Amino acid sequence: MPRSGQDYLDSLRDGRAVWLDGELVKDITEHPAFRNTARSIANLYDLAQQDGLRDTLTVRPDGAESSVLRAYHVPRSHAELVERRKAFKTWSEASFGFLGRSPDYMATGIAGFVSAPEIFAGREFDGRANLDAYYRRMSEGSLYQSFTITNPQIDRTKSASEQEEDDLYVRVVKEKDDGIVVRGAKMIGTAAVFGDEIIVGTIEPLAPHDVEYALTFSIPIDTPGLKFISRTSYEAGARSVFDNPLSSRFDENDALLVCDDVFVPWERVLTYRDVESSFLMWWGTPAYHNFVHQAGVRYWTKLEFLTGLAILITKANNTYSLPPVQMQIGRLIGWLNIAKSMVLAAESEYETVGGPGGPVHINREIASAHRAMAGDLYPKVLAELKMLAGGGLIQLPASGYDLNHPELGPLVAKYVRSPGHPAEQRIKLMKLAWDALGSEFASRHEQYERFYHGAPHVYLPGIVRDGRPDLLEAFTQSCLDGYDLGDGPAGPSAGPWSGRDGS
Ligand SMILES: Cc1cc2nc3c(=O)[nH]c(=O)nc-3n(C[C@H](O)[C@H](O)[C@H](O)COP(=O)(O)OP(=O)(O)OC[C@H]3O[C@@H](n4cnc5c(N)ncnc54)[C@H](O)[C@@H]3O)c2cc1C
Numbered sequence: 001m002p003r004s005g006q007d008y009l010d011s012l013r014d015g016r017a018v019w020l021d022g023e024l025v026k027d028i029t030e031h032p033a034f035r036n037t038a039r040s041i042a043n044l045y046d047l048a049q050q051d052g053l054r055d056t057l058t059v060r061p062d063g064a065e066s067s068v069l070r071a072y073h074v075p076r077s078h079a080e081l082v083e084r085r086k087a088f089k090t091w092s093e094a095s096f097g098f099l100g101r102s103p104d105y106m107a108t109g110i111a112g113f114v115s116a117p118e119i120f121a122g123r124e125f126d127g128r129a130n131l132d133a134y135y136r137r138m139s140e141g142s143l144y145q146s147f148t149i150t151n152p153q154i155d156r157t158k159s160a161s162e163q164e165e166d167d168l169y170v171r172v173v174k175e176k177d178d179g180i181v182v183r184g185a186k187m188i189g190t191a192a193v194f195g196d197e198i199i200v201g202t203i204e205p206l207a208p209h210d211v212e213y214a215l216t217f218s219i220p221i222d223t224p225g226l227k228f229i230s231r232t233s234y235e236a237g238a239r240s241v242f243d244n245p246l247s248s249r250f251d252e253n254d255a256l257l258v259c260d261d262v263f264v265p266w267e268r269v270l271t272y273r274d275v276e277s278s279f280l281m282w283w284g285t286p287a288y289h290n291f292v293h294q295a296g297v298r299y300w301t302k303l304e305f306l307t308g309l310a311i312l313i314t315k316a317n318n319t320y321s322l323p324p325v326q327m328q329i330g331r332l333i334g335w336l337n338i339a340k341s342m343v344l345a346a347e348s349e350y351e352t353v354g355g356p357g358g359p360v361h362i363n364r365e366i367a368s369a370h371r372a373m374a375g376d377l378y379p380k381v382l383a384e385l386k387m388l389a390g391g392g393l394i395q396l397p398a399s400g401y402d403l404n405h406p407e408l409g410p411l412v413a414k415y416v417r418s419p420g421h422p423a424e425q426r427i428k429l430m431k432l433a434w435d436a437l438g439s440e441f442a443s444r445h446e447q448y449e450r451f452y453h454g455a456p457h458v459y460l461p462g463i464v465r466d467g468r469p470d471l472l473e474a475f476t477q478s479c480l481d482g483y484d485l486g487d488g489p490a491g492p493s494a495g496p497w498s499g500r501d502g503s
Pocket of ligand 1 (some may be wrong): 187
């Protein structure tokens, strides 16, 4: 059975080097910048042990002695994709969609790696045995894998080896009998400080001459020489759960990873000095599509939460039944159902790896479409809610303490209220809304939804490559071919998809 939340919290008390505001954090389970979020993650592990949820969140693989988190399981049918989706949904609802990199995100990526192990047989280094051991270690231990697979934004016009210094991006600086020494940095380690291990690699293409930078490995977070330089903590800035209900509990943190001459044993290396396998492990295996499966379910959950918030806000303002407001609510419900139906369609149109009976993953065209849709839509959802909420998001006492103040309390109770919503109830709702829509935490979420799957200049051209533009061009060309200067109306003609289901 997967470990308990307490086991998870205990495992965080190691020698990990987490830096915040110039301070080396001694224990993230106690520190005010991290402790509540650590508990929110521990709660996910506890859910997996709960009667009634255990079968949703865990599965016992054929021949295995104990069960593993379902996200680690390799699905082999549509039914197993559906089961995995239910697990994603259960965990994402526990954070209302605000923990993007919960442990199931990368777990499902690892299940993707082992679905196509041949990709790891590089020209100079065969990582397949290490991959197998890695999968067993992570799944059997229900370990939490964080990852940094993006090079820092130093000079985006130059390849890794053309940067002005050699060690700006993680690269190999020494080869030893028992492993390698790496130096350099990677961004952005979301939830990295909460993980058991971090996988370091590169998801974007490297130039052929960048072999020193073409490697992937997974090591414990407390490995000597690993440093995590945290961004501003929204959890630390939260006044209370009442005042900042989301940022006080679901601030998954983002950190710059610095490898300061870190020793990586060979058995932790997955790809090495191989530009092709280091790239294809993300794109040639189902890893990426598995990420979208988890992320698509979480996104749909987040839109459910935000739409529910819009309904509560408009009811509190007594505007809910106004026809224009009904239009806006209708638009939000429509958007969330688009997000939901993309997940369901991507499951139904699943693809198989390596022939019948092999691992399956969600449909790649729909997964790509989701990536394009989700980043563009999220800011519109926020804008719609802000329009509905008006000044009530701002006209709030600085903190819930004012409600209990002998002089201020009665004033706040009198003027900050609406029909059926006494002050405490209204302030509680509007503070939740501001945390989701306007706070620093909310802004970070907007940036997250736009960029966590990569930058548009990378993924949009990718959609063109995978989207069979030739068929679309041929379809429109067939219209042009059906008439000419002076011709009358053309007779019936068949398009490129005729007689097929469009797939
Ligand atoms: C909140 C958040 C959390 C994240 N978490 C993680 C994580 O856990 N692990 C991880 O590995 N990564 C993570 N990322 C990083 C993410 O993968 C990258 O942000 C993403 O790949 C985009 O890269 P970039 O930010 O370097 O943008 P860039 O590639 O620098 O692009 C930024 C902008 O510059 C312009 N631009 C740059 N280059 C070009 C070009 N060649 N052509 C045209 N326009 C260009 C575009 O306008 C583009 O939108 C996270 C990002 C965010 C925002």
